[in-house]
Amino acid sequence: MARVKEDTAVVGKNWARLDGADKVSGRSIFADDVRLTGMLYGKVVRSPHVHARILSIDTSAAEALAGVKAVITPEDAKDIWLGINQPLLPTESVMHVGHEVAAVAAISEEIAARAAALIKVEYEPLTELLDVEKAMEDDALQLHEKAKGNIAWKQEEEHGDPDAVFAACDVIREDTYITNPSHNCFAEYHVCVADFSSPAKLKMWTPTQTAMLFQQSLAAGFKLPVSDVRLLTLNTGGGFTGRTSTRPHHFLAALLSRKAGRPVRLRSAGDEEFIMSRAGGRVTYKLRSGATKDGKLKVIEADLLFDTGAYIESQMIVTTLTSKYIHALYPIEASRYRGRLIHTNNLPYYFHHGGGIAQFQFALGQHMDALARDLGMDPVEFNLQNAVEEGYTTMDGAFYASCGLKECIEKTAALAGWKDKYGKLPKFKGIGIGIGAMASGAKGLFRHDTSAAFVKVTEDGKASLFVGIPDMGQSSHTTMAIICAEVLGISPEDINVVSGDTDSDPLDVGAFIQRGTFNTGNATKNAAMDARDQLTKKAAELLEVEEAVLVFRDRRVYPEGQEDKAIPFKKVVYETLHSQEGRFVMGRGFYSSPLEKGTMAYSFGAQIAEVTVDPGTGVVTVDKMTASHDVGRAINPRIVEGQMDGQIFSGMSQVLYEEILMEDGQVMNPSRLDYKMPRAFEMPEVEHIIVESIDPNGPFGAKEVGEGPIVCTMQAIANAVTNAIGTQVKEMPLSPWRVIKAIKD
């Protein structure tokens, strides 16, 4: 069903980021730039052991050092818990290399480091459990009392009758894939500044994707009313799913600050960054699927095993996300899913960019590609034949109110010249496709999925927009300004976005699970409409027309079709504010999915990768990416392209380069030099296709582009490699030696 694209004055044009001028001139402030009077500097003492009992902690020498203002040990952190089973500081045993044991605050970073080195901790090493398979053995050591068999979390789900459907299939395929540990690698290291000098109120400056969850978590940890925790977000130097929950350093900085009675900054140094980041752990994906010989996919079965490391915080979300994903792209008749998170003495893992979904799709996308080949089908044909469409409801209840998946596949294949290339390329050149879907928001993971916004209109015809969503580079603040400006009929440049202080921010769950444009966008639109409604009475009076016919556009207000009668927006505001009534124009709006669970909007995409494999070295070069994304409506096309670029980069980086190398529970490559994220030279040419399906529920039809594109990238590149060498490389990253091994086997 083709919906009409609303005629807009502001939405859909290319706008530069509103904070861009500050960012290019060094004026933007990040948490590491905060300077407070009396500020101290923290340093954490970490475990050198994988697993060991703490026998004693001697802090006397550290405390005696001049300039040291606070030392904390597990004694000071009693009853503070992170997630489900992690005490802030361990009272009995350390569970992984780098585990926080104590912390100090001093008048300089140098003194803090010296003091930390003076803290003597005696340990008694315990049996180490570093391997998921071993952790699941019957006689394996139990790391947590409540996690029987070291299973931290398990989700099992079945839809339809998978066994019966498999029995009716002509072609059945099984594959096992692995993705290795990785690291978020955001440019801004982990850092926070805590001011808990008045124990009744905690103030914290820190980069985050969600001030709301940070505020709640800190309030719970310190048993404070939520409103006595004030989160100040400033700029956030990248998120990539890595700043969605509080980490030990947030609590340690607060504790140190409370003890010292002064603000404390705590920032990771060097390899600590890789201990604090805790992105994805190693995952094994066992997949089985069946189709009939006419090329119809019928059933998918997935068994996922996650190394979740020493503790579990929010990682169980990954099973919900991946279980839903089985149904997201193809209308199948039955499915079976099992996801298990296993404890080991590795770092407690969270998520990397793509939130577990993109990594899962590395496996599922390759598996589907192989199934298509087993069926004797061209993968593009297979995907087109099986792809979901608008109006479809998945087996687990997701309804696609808009869906441009087939359009994405067709346009991408056409632009990439798929037909002329697939199966016709010279040896060691390959082409591959990846397709994806992404939910905008996920009610159910949290009780609600609310975003709210206020709009304050000022007498000079401008407005302040208050939103709670942080901008960590995805440009949400500019996007919200565009939406607000469209409704008020002014320019985004007239809008001052106010955000980053929980004392004044309206409620917002945060910037993850791609809820920003859809949820906060709808909230902003509602707030702006509310504000506009407060202006129409006066405008109608001034123009001597009915309120219903008013048009707000180009900083003017006029009756529809009578632009010559236009009066300045500014005048309407001035007259309203300074009427005898003495009005104040303040719009408010919020949005949460009306569903009990789930979201109203899903975006879709397709990407085609072209690669060259060097048969001598196994090095994969990505020559070109052709990418499409159904964003519903592009609020700011240049930003849409930028989001697509960034995710293609990250997807390529993860599938070909990024790996945390672990040896004896320790990160062996904890630096920007040894953790290989590509740079300028490695980036291929990228062609963008923006598909606009105009979602009926999205603000101006918009959905998301925050994490959808990356879902397509890894599988597209992996499938192109398969196409080039004639066999799958089933373990990520596709490091040169893994490619060579696959060629040789």
Place this chain on the structure above:
Amino acid sequence: MAKQLITLIVNGDSYEVAAAPHQTLLEVMRDILNMTGTKRGCTAGSCGVCTVNGEQGEAILSCLALAVEWDGRPVTTIEGVEEGDKLHPVQQAFLEYGAVQCGFCTPGLVMSAKALLDVNTDPTEADINEAMAGAICRCTGHIKVKKAIREAAKALREREVNDGAS
């Protein structure tokens, strides 16, 4: 060890500061001069977020430069790039062509790009890659950054032509 009184010339202004020999240029600029535009990253020379421009406009890593070694030698930082109240063409292009996302690495990227364009306003793709490979960017995938540099180069070439004509 004994601090030394040195004169740092940052963006044309002279600052007399007492610096210990082991303090880096980055530390002194950020912590003594309170110039926080230059960011602190890996502090081991591999991420480029601390890039400033040295005497000849070359890109240098302030995390690996001793402040005492820069006594009396001019340094340009991100705070000194604007031309009066206007953005420098490199900054303008970064802003206009979507080369800025989270903004943390942006100062380092701008200083690396400016170092290139100061001496070469007609860079090849390889020149651009070579000038930028020392700098990290997680958000943009370098694509729009490279585009912005090409556009800035174009603007600078036009300016050269105009300056020549006038």
Place this chain on the structure above:
Amino acid sequence: MQLPPFEYIRPESLAEGLQALAEHGDKIAIMSGGSDLLINMKFRLDGPEYLLSLNGLPELQLIEELDDGSLRIGAGCKLTELANNALIKERYPALQAAIFSVGSRHVRNMGTIGGNICLDTRCWYTNQSETWRDTRDGCFKTDSEQCHVIKTTTKCHALSSTDSGPMLIALDASVVLASQAGERVVPVREFYQDDGLDHTVLEPGEVLVAVIVPPPRGRAVFAKLAQREGLDFAAGSFAAAVSGSNEKLDSVCLVMGSVAPEPRVMEQAGKILMDAGLTDESIDAAAGAARLSLDEVTNLFTPPGYKKRLIRALVKDALTELRDQAVRG
């Protein structure tokens, strides 16, 4: 990461610097660009009481042509300056390539040729922060008699990682070492030794003041394997210089970098080419011989067998390039 405190010495002249070196014995470290040394100090691998800065010493900045046609390059020259030097580009394009391949533009703007030649050896276990290293027993470089790279060995196996070193050996260059006792000239080939802990013949009190590259005799090539272009240390590098025709070579020098504590001269592979010239078969055989001559070095990024494979591919491609250079003229 922060630097440990030290006393900073900035001499007015080389003589003054040599005086300081003589005075402070093993308590003093030499810094040129600092792009390697300062990181090692941040990691607490080096903790000198005194730091002698050679930066800006005019004696070390000269590039001059000697009477015999050799080029004498001052140790203090920045790598960027050398990579852009017209004479080097024209006469020693392979040396230019080696210099240009060091690190990133940023690093080359700071690093010097002297520092690059003297660059400390590197390994996975030791080039880490002090707290990181605390999780393991020490090694030869820190405080214990063992090597994590090769468990059964009696010496340090950290790798020589300089890109210019192998090329300078292939070009038959020499270094000039100065101390208060005077100067000595050492062929680069003899400057390095096969011990990660003590990888050069530099004596306490000595400074590398210049490198002398003899006039080019034939053709040369430099190739480097690195996962990312324009930034990374080599996973393996290869430098070769030959003279004569492809059919009959008059001299051959093949050197591998980043495979051992010293740049490794590939005698066996070189002999194959001396005997057979540069042909498809001899190139294959030489690449095979290069592969076989490598020590078994564990490398975290790659299984051991893979690195050898890479080296073979690298050598083969580079030698083919060298052969084709002659054909192209």
